[in-house]
Amino acid sequence: MGFHVLSLVTEPMSLADAAVGDVFVVSHVVAPSGAPQWAQQLEDIGFIAGERVAVMARGVPGGDPLVVRVGLSTFALRLAEAACVRLAPLKTETAQ
Amino acid sequence: MTEAVVHLYRGGPLLALVGNPNCGKTALFNLLTGSRQKVANYAGVTVERKEGKLTTPAGKALRVLDLPGTYSLHPRSPDERVTHDVLYGRAIGEKRPDLVVCVVDATNLRRSLRLLLAVKRLGLPCMVALNMVDLAQARGVTVDAEALARELGVPVVRTVGIEGGGDAALRATLDEAALWRRSSASAGTGGPAIQATGADHDAVRSILRRLGLDELIPHTLSDRIDRMVLHPVLGPLLLAAVLFLIFQAVFAWASAPMDAIKAATGWLGATVGAILPDGWLRSLVVDGVIAGAGGVVVFLPQIVILFFFILVLEESGYLPRAAFLLDRLMGGVGLSGRSFIPLLSSFACAIPGIMASRSIANPRDRLVTIMIAPLMTCSARLPVYALLIGAFIPRRNLWGVLELQGLVLFGLYAAGIAGGLAVAWILKRFTARGQVRTLMMELPTYHMPTLRNIGIGLWQRVAIFMKRVGGVILVLTILLWFLASFPVPPIGATGPAIEHSLAGILGRALAVVFEPIGFNWQISIALVPGMAAREVAVSALGTVYALSATGNDTALALAPLIAQDWSLATALSLLAWYVFAPQCLSTLATVKRETGGWTMPLIVAGYLFSLAYLASFVTYRVASALGAAG
Numbered sequence: 001m002g003f004h005v006l007s008l009v010t011e012p013m014s015l016a017d018a019a020v021g022d023v024f025v026v027s028h029v030v031a032p033s034g035a036p037q038w039a040q041q042l043e044d045i046g047f048i049a050g051e052r053v054a055v056m057a058r059g060v061p062g063g064d065p066l067v068v069r070v071g072l073s074t075f076a077l078r079l080a081e082a083a084c085v086r087l088a089p090l091k092t093e094t095a096q
Numbered sequence: 097m098t099e100a101v102v103h104l105y106r107g108g109p110l111l112a113l114v115g116n117p118n119c120g121k122t123a124l125f126n127l128l129t130g131s132r133q134k135v136a137n138y139a140g141v142t143v144e145r146k147e148g149k150l151t152t153p154a155g156k157a158l159r160v161l162d163l164p165g166t167y168s169l170h171p172r173s174p175d176e177r178v179t180h181d182v183l184y185g186r187a188i189g190e191k192r193p194d195l196v197v198c199v200v201d202a203t204n205l206r207r208s209l210r211l212l213l214a215v216k217r218l219g220l221p222c223m224v225a226l227n228m229v230d231l232a233q234a235r236g237v238t239v240d241a242e243a244l245a246r247e248l249g250v251p252v253v254r255t256v257g258i259e260g261g262g263d264a265a266l267r268a269t270l271d272e273a274a275l276w277r278r279s280s281a282s283a284g285t286g287g288p289a290i291q292a293t294g295a296d297h298d299a300v301r302s303i304l305r306r307l308g309l310d311e312l313i314p315h316t317l318s319d320r321i322d323r324m325v326l327h328p329v330l331g332p333l334l335l336a337a338v339l340f341l342i343f344q345a346v347f348a349w350a351s352a353p354m355d356a357i358k359a360a361t362g363w364l365g366a367t368v369g370a371i372l373p374d375g376w377l378r379s380l381v382v383d384g385v386i387a388g389a390g391g392v393v394v395f396l397p398q399i400v401i402l403f404f405f406i407l408v409l410e411e412s413g414y415l416p417r418a419a420f421l422l423d424r425l426m427g428g429v430g431l432s433g434r435s436f437i438p439l440l441s442s443f444a445c446a447i448p449g450i451m452a453s454r455s456i457a458n459p460r461d462r463l464v465t466i467m468i469a470p471l472m473t474c475s476a477r478l479p480v481y482a483l484l485i486g487a488f489i490p491r492r493n494l495w496g497v498l499e500l501q502g503l504v505l506f507g508l509y510a511a512g513i514a515g516g517l518a519v520a521w522i523l524k525r526f527t528a529r530g531q532v533r534t535l536m537m538e539l540p541t542y543h544m545p546t547l548r549n550i551g552i553g554l555w556q557r558v559a560i561f562m563k564r565v566g567g568v569i570l571v572l573t574i575l576l577w578f579l580a581s582f583p584v585p586p587i588g589a590t591g592p593a594i595e596h597s598l599a600g601i602l603g604r605a606l607a608v609v610f611e612p613i614g615f616n617w618q619i620s621i622a623l624v625p626g627m628a629a630r631e632v633a634v635s636a637l638g639t640v641y642a643l644s645a646t647g648n649d650t651a652l653a654l655a656p657l658i659a660q661d662w663s664l665a666t667a668l669s670l671l672a673w674y675v676f677a678p679q680c681l682s683t684l685a686t687v688k689r690e691t692g693g694w695t696m697p698l699i700v701a702g703y704l705f706s707l708a709y710l711a712s713f714v715t716y717r718v719a720s721a722l723g724a725a726g
Contacts, residue, residue, distance in 0.1 A: 037172070038534065043293040044168035045536060046207055051297075052312060056319070057326040065423050065433075065535055067326055072204045072312055074322075074539040076420040076433075081536060 015053060015068060015077075015085040023054045026070070027088040038084055046070040047085050055082075108157045109276065110191050111150070112182060113225075114215055115199030116208055117165035118413075118540035120227045122146075123257035124199055125162040126552050128266070135556050139188040143178045144454065154271040161193065167207070168293065169214045172534075173457035183218055195276055196222045197266070199255075202232035202239050203541070205309060209248075209300040210293065216250065221276050224252040225266050230259070235313050247303045251275060258546045318413075318541040325417050335421050338414075339440070342405045346398050346444055346475070353397040361390030376581065384577035387635070389570055395445060398475050399561055400554065402444040406437065407553045411545035416537050423535060429517050430524025432458070432533055435465040439516070442472035446683045448561060450690055458533055464523050466690065467700055468516035470683050471676065473509045476630040480674050481508055483634050487655040488667040504671075511675045515707065573632070576625040580636070599624045613673070613712040614666040614720075627681050630674065665719035672715040677708035 012027050026047050031039035047053070047070055056074065057067040064079040115121040126133075129148025138145045146162040163182055164175035171177040178187060185192030198215055200208040216222050226241055245252040253269050256262030269275060304310045324330055365386045372378040409415045419433030426433055434456045442449030449469045456462040485501050492500040576599065585596035595604075603621030610620050618637065626633030638654050658667075678684060678701045688697040 035534070040170050040293075041172055041534065041536060044170055044172075045538070048294055048297045056322065058328075059420065059424050060328040060332075062424065065420060067322070067420065067539060069314070071206050072314060073207055074318075074541075076416070076423070076535055076537045076539055078423075078533075078535045081534065 012086040012088065014083045015055065015087060016066075016079050016083040018053075018055045018087065020055050020058060023052060023090050024087040025049075025090055026051045026053055027086045029084050030086060031084055032080070038081060042081070042084060045075060046073050052090070053085065053087065108149075108159045109194040110159045110161060111195045111197060111270070112161045112163050112193035113197050113199055114163050114179065114183065114211070115165060115227075116167055116201060116204070116211060117538060119165065119199050119201040119204075119208060120257040121165060121199040122162060123546070123549050124225060124227055124255055124263065124266075125160065126549055127257055127260070127263045129160055131552070131555075133552070133556070135560065138178050138190070141174050141178065143175050145178075150267075150270075152267055152270045156271060158270065166211070168211060175457075183215065183220070193220060195270075196220050197225050198222060198250075199225045199227050199257075202226050202229045202237065202254075203235065203315070205239070205304060206297070206300055209303065210296045212248065212250075213296045213299060216248070222250050223269065223275060224248065224250055225255045226252055227255045227257050229254045230256045235315065237309065237313060239309065240307060243307055244303075247306065258543075258549070315541040321542055322417070322539070325414070326420070331417075331421050335418055338409070338418075342402065342440075343443070345405065346402050347478075350397040350401055354394055357390065357394045357396070361386060361394070365390075379581055380574070380577060383581075384574045385570070387573065395475060396558070396562075398444050399448065400558060402441065403448070403554055403557045404550065406441065407550050407557075408545050411543060411549060411553075413540045413542045416539050419537060420539065429520040431461055431464060431520055432456075432535060434537070435461060438465050438469060439472055442469040442474060445474050445476065445561075446470045446472065446680070447686045448557065450683070450686045451560070453690070460527055461533065463691070463696065464520055464527075466687055466696065467523070467703070468519050470678055470680075470700065470704060471512045471516035471519065473512045473675070474630075474680075476680065477508075477674050479634050480630055481505060481671065483637075483655060483658075484667050484671055487659040488662075488664055508671060508675055511672075515676060515711075519703075519707075573625075576627070576632075580625055595621075612716075613709060614663070614669040614716040615673075615712075616662070616666070618661075619666075619670060630680055663720075664724040665716050668719050668724070669712040669716035672711040673708050675708070676704055676711050678704035 013024075015024075018024060026049050028049055029039045029042050029047055031037070031042075051071050053068060053070045055066050056069050059065045065076050066079065066082055068075050068077050068082065113121050113125055125146065125148060128150050132150075133146055133148040136145050136147075137143065143164060148160045148162070150158045150160050152158065161182070163179040166176040166179045169180055169183070171180040181187035182190050182193065183196070196215055196218075198208075198212045200212060212222075212224060224244070226239060226244070229239065232239060239254075241252045241254050251269055251272075253265040255266050301310060325334060365382045368386060369378055369382045372381060406415070409418070415437060419436050421433075422436045423433035426435055435453075437455065438449045438452040440449075441452050446469045449472065450466050453462050453465045453469070456465060485504055489501050489504050494500055494503065578598075579602070580597050580599040582597055600621055602624050604617050606620040606623065607615065607617040610623075615623075622633045622636035625636040634654070637658070684697040684701055687700055688694060691697070
């Protein structure tokens with residue numbers, strides 16, 4: 001089990017993998033090398049460390065794009081965009 | 097080419113409205129300025145510029161600029177770039193605002209206040225319009241404006257953008273002289289307005305915590321609606337139903353007013369024709385000006401109905417959801433869901449559709465959308481389709497349920513859509529390689545659309561259409577009338593007058609080109625005035641055949657005439673031509689305007705002509721081979 005926890009720390013889950021309805025907080029945002037501007041853009045629309053996020057719905061077919069709640073706003077993101085948003089479990093918010 | 101910058105409502109201090117998208121900024125702008133608005137473009141870019149005039153209770157006249165909505169001062173689209181440039185005083189031909197009114201959405205304070213903190217650092221005099229306080233109240237969020245003002249260090253007034261009088265507090269505050277003075281602390285700060293977004297976020301959260309507003313209270317009604325609208329099965333079904341309703345409305349509801357306009361135009365032409373003496377002047381006024389203007393106005397009912405629906409969907413918040421549902425489908429051909437609205441508009445007329453493409457941030461996507469917009473079957477093609485289908489396709493039931501004529505009409509629509517998707521797909525292969533496209537599209541909470549905002553929006557769009565399109569079509573119609581009327585036939589000449597005119601000569605020359613696809617010289621001539629507006633080709637055919645015929649035969653309806661004169665293969669070939677051909681010069685003029693050069697209109701015209709010729713050629717040859725040439 002210790003190994004599993006370690007892997008979670010080094011490789012945090014992204015918003016692209018989140019199940020519909022599960023609430024997380026944003027850990028940090030990583031932009032892909034092909035689109036470095038995404039980090040700033042995602043921050044601008046509210047994907048800021050500590051903010052609450054949840055996937056509200058997924059497009060059909062293929063689960064792309066997805067509808068995401070961040071703070072009080074709702075955004076449609078493509079999978080690749082959602083994959084930039086790394087998550088932390090909700091409880092760490094209160095621990096901060 | 098440099099565009100002259102027009103300063104509307106010259107003079108007076110300039111007040112700029114800044115805010116997030118969907119914060120109710122435009123509703124507030126409508127409330128502040130009423131109908132005293134001017135819509136134009138910013139210099140050098142196709143971003144809509146809205147300026148209005150406001151008089152304060154003390155009688156001070158102000159200019160109000162409604163800047164495009166933005167999430168931050170890091171611009172990511174041409175619209176946001178304009179807001180950024182104006183606020184920094186870098187926009188060409190724009191004065192740096194004397195006062196910034198930050199419109200803050202009371203239901204989403206976190207995001208709104210982040211922008212406010214960035215704007216405040218610019219050093220411009222600044223105040224907050226706390227908008228949508230009614231909606232916040234309904235969700236149990238009461239914002240103490242005075243406490244917020246103390247925290248932020250700028251005046252805060254409460255506003256309700258959708259309610260008459262909801263702007264009273266804001267108007268009164270504008271008379272306070274202190275508001276317009278730069279505070280000495282922030283005056284002329286050369287420091288960066290941009291700070292780490294995270295730091296602003298933390299500052300906003302601590303402010304909200306102190307005000308007891310840190311709780312996240314989502315709009316549960318919106319979420320409940322979204323569970324239906326975004327449902328994998330129900331969502332697409334609902335979208336299909338909405339689209340069907342719009343189509344039904346555009347074509348069914350519009351027919352009565354359109355008939356009335358046609359009758360009125362005909363009556364006006366006959367009345368004026370009876371007054372004026374026979375000669376070229378009468379012909380110019382009746383056949384050129386009145387018929388030309390009538391040809392534009394007749395589409396107004398459809399355009400009003402279409403825009404009404406689009407505005408209602410936009411105001412309510414449904415449109416981005418539709419774009420979300422269609423994103424995957426559009427992604428298959430290299431476009432995004434955002435291209436959906438321009439393409440939908442193009443079914444009424446490609447011109448408002450091309451104008452609507454401004455909302456697409458990605459330049460490649462925007463150009464591709466503009467290129468395929470003319471392939472969506474616009475309503476101007478309907479008269480041509482109706483004539484040809486009525487004349488050549490028998491009324492017959494297929495399998496007891498489907499009507500053959502209706503099926504052919506549906507097939508023509510489908511061919512246009514398929515053609516557009518195919519072109520986009522091919523362009524994706526060549527131009528979208530390695531492209532990363534962003535979606536990041538907000539789905540705002542649902543709102544009940546207000547009559548006032550729909551009315552103002554409708555009026556502005558109709559005015560733009562009438563000004564831009566009306567002017568072009570009228571000029572072209574007069575030009576083509578000239579081509580079709582001069583030179584006059586020599587005395588004693590037989591045959592229709594149009595044969596002797598420039599258009600006739602042009603048509604005969606074109607007939608050589610069009611012969612391989614089955615068009616006779618009459619069709620070729622009709623295609624020339626049909627360049628003004630597609631449906632004009634019908635009346636042009638009428639002219640050619642009416643004048644070709646002798647005596648009382650003019651009274652004969654066109655349909656049986658062409659049914660007798662043309663082969664089925666020719667008719668099908670002409671239908672195929674009309675699916676693809678860039679038959680309307682106004683569309684090309686709009687493409688030039690929106691893309692700022694001749695390259696795109698030439699490319700569009702070139703590829704559409706090639707496509708149309710190819711489609712007609714194949715149709716004609718195949719139909720002939722199947723024995724339809726007789």
